[in-house]
Amino acid sequence: MSAILSAHNLNKSYGKFQALKNININIERGRVVGLIGPNGAGKTTFLKAVLGLAPCDGDLNVLGIDPFKKRAELMKDICFIADVAVLPKWIQVSQLLDYTEQVHPNFNRQKAEQLIAKTKVSLTHKVKELSKGMVAQLHLAIVMAIDAQLLVLDEPTLGLDILFRKEFYDNLINDYFNNQRTIIITTHQVEEIEHILTDVVFIKEGEIVLNSDMETLTRDYFEVMVNQDNYEQAMALKPLAVKKVFGKHIMLFKSPSRDHVAALGEVQRPSVSDLFVAIMKEDNA
Amino acid sequence: MKTMLALLKLEFQEHKGAFFKTPIIIGLVLAALAMLSYFTTDRFILDVSGGDNMQFAIGTLQQLGDDKINFGIDVFMLMTGSLYHLILFILVFFILLGSLYDDRKDGSILFYKSLPVSDTQTVISKLLTATLVAPAAFIIGIMISHLIMFIIISLILTFNGLNPFTILWTNISFIENWGAFIVGCMVQALWALPLYGWLLFASSIAKRRPFLLAVFAPLTVGFIWYWYNALVNLNLFKIGFFQTIGLLFAKATTPFATGLGQQNFESMDFDPTAHSSVEVINSMLKGLWQIELLYGVIFAALTTGLAVYIRRYRNTI
Numbered sequence: 001m002s003a004i005l006s007a008h009n010l011n012k013s014y015g016k017f018q019a020l021k022n023i024n025i026n027i028e029r030g031r032v033v034g035l036i037g038p039n040g041a042g043k044t045t046f047l048k049a050v051l052g053l054a055p056c057d058g059d060l061n062v063l064g065i066d067p068f069k070k071r072a073e074l075m076k077d078i079c080f081i082a083d084v085a086v087l088p089k090w091i092q093v094s095q096l097l098d099y100t101e102q103v104h105p106n107f108n109r110q111k112a113e114q115l116i117a118k119t120k121v122s123l124t125h126k127v128k129e130l131s132k133g134m135v136a137q138l139h140l141a142i143v144m145a146i147d148a149q150l151l152v153l154d155e156p157t158l159g160l161d162i163l164f165r166k167e168f169y170d171n172l173i174n175d176y177f178n179n180q181r182t183i184i185i186t187t188h189q190v191e192e193i194e195h196i197l198t199d200v201v202f203i204k205e206g207e208i209v210l211n212s213d214m215e216t217l218t219r220d221y222f223e224v225m226v227n228q229d230n231y232e233q234a235m236a237l238k239p240l241a242v243k244k245v246f247g248k249h250i251m252l253f254k255s256p257s258r259d260h261v262a263a264l265g266e267v268q269r270p271s272v273s274d275l276f277v278a279i280m281k282e283d284n285a
Numbered sequence: 286m287k288t289m290l291a292l293l294k295l296e297f298q299e300h301k302g303a304f305f306k307t308p309i310i311i312g313l314v315l316a317a318l319a320m321l322s323y324f325t326t327d328r329f330i331l332d333v334s335g336g337d338n339m340q341f342a343i344g345t346l347q348q349l350g351d352d353k354i355n356f357g358i359d360v361f362m363l364m365t366g367s368l369y370h371l372i373l374f375i376l377v378f379f380i381l382l383g384s385l386y387d388d389r390k391d392g393s394i395l396f397y398k399s400l401p402v403s404d405t406q407t408v409i410s411k412l413l414t415a416t417l418v419a420p421a422a423f424i425i426g427i428m429i430s431h432l433i434m435f436i437i438i439s440l441i442l443t444f445n446g447l448n449p450f451t452i453l454w455t456n457i458s459f460i461e462n463w464g465a466f467i468v469g470c471m472v473q474a475l476w477a478l479p480l481y482g483w484l485l486f487a488s489s490i491a492k493r494r495p496f497l498l499a500v501f502a503p504l505t506v507g508f509i510w511y512w513y514n515a516l517v518n519l520n521l522f523k524i525g526f527f528q529t530i531g532l533l534f535a536k537a538t539t540p541f542a543t544g545l546g547q548q549n550f551e552s553m554d555f556d557p558t559a560h561s562s563v564e565v566i567n568s569m570l571k572g573l574w575q576i577e578l579l580y581g582v583i584f585a586a587l588t589t590g591l592a593v594y595i596r597r598y599r600n601t602i
Contacts, residue, residue: 053398053600068597072403082395088299089391095298102291103400139396 004029004150004182005050010058012045012206019045020056021206029149030179031213032196035186036276037203043186046203047154050184051080063149076105079143080152084159085135089128093121093138100142112145115175133164140168144176151176153185165192172196194272202279210279222253222261223270230264237261241278252278288402292410297418303376304422308369312430315365316437323441355456362431362462363557363565367541369466370473373423374538377415377477381484384411385592386495389602404596408485412589415481420470427466461562465569469540472569477537479581482588489592492602503530533581541565544572 003026010023019042027033037043048054050062052071060067065074087096093116101109116123119137127135136157143151157165173196177183187193194200200217202210212220226234226249235242237260239251252270253261261267270278297304385408388394397407435457439449487499507526536543542555545568560568 048600051398054598071398071597072401072406075399075401078399080395080399082399083392086392086395088388088393088396090299091295092298095295099291099295100400102294103288103402105401 002029003027005062005184006059007049007061008059010046010049010056010060012042012049012054012056019206020049023058023206023208025201025208025211027182027184027199029182031198032173032177032183032185033199033201034190034193034197034272035184035201035203036190036272037186038280041203042206043203044154045206047080047082047152047184047186051078051082051152077149078152079146079148079150080154081136081139081143081156082152082154084156085132085139087127087135087139089126091127092123093125093127094123096127096138096142097123100146104146106147107142108145108147112141115141115144115171133160136160136164136168140171144171149181151181151183153183153187155187156185157187157189165189169193169196190273190276191271197272200272202276204280217272217275218269220254220256221270221275222255222258223268223274224251224253224261224264225249225266225268226251226264234261234264237264241274241281288406289410289413292402292406293413293418296410296414297422300380300414300419303380304419305426307372307376308423308426308430309433311369311372312426312433315430316434319434320437320441351456354452355458358453358457359462359562360557362457363465363541363560363562365431366427366462366466366469367539367555367557369423369427370469370540371538373419373470374473374477377419377481378484380419381411381415381481382488382495382499384414385485385488385596386491386602389599392601394600398600405593408489408589408593408596411485412481416474416478420474424463424467424470428463431463458562461566465541465562465565468566468569472543472573473537473540475573475578476533476540476543476581478585479588480533480537482585482592485592486588486595489595489599532577540569544568544570 005025005027007023007025010020011018012020023046035043035046045054045056049056049060050067052062052067052069052074055068062074063077067074091099097109097112100107100112113123116138119134119141121130121134121138121141127138130138140156157168160168169192172183177196185193185197197214199213200210201208221240224234224239228247228249231249234249234251237253237255239253241252243250248265251264252274255261258267388397435453439453442449442452483503484495484499487502488495491498507530510526539555541557545555
């Protein structure tokens with residue numbers, strides 16, 4: 001397996017505040033990685049370092065390149081959507097395509113136009129005439145028409161309605177993703193993307209607190225619906241989280257095997273968001 | 286090279302309105318003023334003397350020698366040229382102030398930086414827009430404006446029974462006067478370089494209101510320098526810093542006068558009746574040998590370099 005991104009002892013401080021603390025991570029080709037963390041955890045700082053937008057201490061290597069030193073070169077093989085609706089407002093859609101075509105060696109204009117044709121955006125529109133959702137669609141169309149090896153999405157759908165969000169991720173996975181490409185996504189709406197993720201990375205206060213592929217995650221963590229009768233016994237196993245729903249206790253366990261906890265009640269796969277909440281709290285405890 | 290052309294095209298598209306509309310609107314305003322004065326004067330004269338004065342004026346115009354008409358047109362074209370240089374500078378001033386700030390403000394820098402274009406290329410494209418693209422648009426703009434004005438004058442002459450070709454068109458020195466404006470634009474770009482560099486720097490570093498930084502930071506330094514000399518050295522006349530800024534602005538706004546003087550403002554006062562277009566061109570080109578120009582270019586290189594450096598780190602305001 002070839003690592004598309006590798007970081008060793010990555011640190012970044014803003015004055016006295018340490019935004020990234022000794023980050024170590026390798027991301028392989030062909031993965032869809034969800035970078036998940038509370039506000040101010042350092043997600044955007046990490047992504048900025050990956051995209052060459054900000055320098056940091058330590059070793060960072062993306063596609064064999066030091067991002068901050070050679071951002072322009074790196075951008076031939078990386079795409080990113082760093083925020084919603086950041087396309088220049090004054091520009092006309094066709095001018096935007098012209099420009100991207102002229103500066104980007106891996107941009108396929110025909111493909112972009114095909115993708116745009118599926119939306120309500122027209123080539124003669126100016127970006128300022130489009131709704132926020134349409135700008136996101138346009139941006140995604142441009143990004144999907146770029147033959148890149150790594151796509152970084154930082155809250156790409158923030159503030160968009162559920163229909164747009166769903167379509168956005170569907171297009172991404174069905175029409176763009178393949179085993180040669182890697183996607184890194186950060187979002188607060190974890191439940192909407194967890195079905196497309198192959199890996200999750202939880203980041204908290206500048207540190208990686210969990211880095212796992214989804215298979216390991218579903219193998220190690222269990223959510224058990226515990227009856228009142230088994231409550232004491234279950235609590236003795238020290239669940240990571242407990243919530244009470246309709247008189248039953250739903251407990252989250254990290255356990256070496258399913259059999260271990262199956263006796264306590266009905267076992268199901270925990271959602272990434274539940275897991276996230278549990279792990280964030282666990283670390284606080 | 287391909288990337289640079291794409292960047293310049295993008296800059297042109299963004300400011301197309303300002304580049305072309307500004308010179309043509311000024312041309313139309315000047316033409317409208319000329320028409321207005323013609324019609325009001327005409328009516329006034331008719332009212333007073335029943336039209337005799339108009340006939341007298343036509344007679345005078347017919348008797349006027351070609352060289353005098355030619356001189357009058359030269360003065361008119363040089364004067365409008367000088368006005369357009371001033372307006373070009375003001376336009377470029379504000380475009381540069383926003384050039385590395387506006388995209389940080391609205392977040393579109395994140396789109397621009399997602400493409401394989403380096404910060405050096407971006408900043409240089411802004412500088413080339415100021416020194417080449419905007420002047421080129423103004424050159425075309427002044428030509429169109431002049432032609433519109435001459436067509437209007439022709440119509441007025443025809444209307445009064447005069448032949449515009451013999452009186453007007455054969456007496457216009459297009460090449461010399463437009464040549465002076467074109468050379469003026471290039472000379473202006475060179476003399477204005479330090480100011481353009483400074484504006485790029487201010488635009489790149491400002492967290493908000495680049496205008497205040499660009500204008501008030503040097504003024505503050507100037508005042509401190511002045512008061513330091515006034516209070517500590519008891520010298521009330523040491524205004525060197527302001528004089529440098531003043532001279533820079535004078536040269537950047539009135540390129541026709543750049544060859545005339547370098548140490549005091551009075552000799553730099555451009556008088557279009559005192560010099561022919563060819564003299565103005567020669568004097569401007571000779572003026573380029575002043576050492577101050579070299580200092581300006583060095584300052585521009587420094588500030589532009591700083592603007593690039595800061596651009597690498599600043600992705601927001």
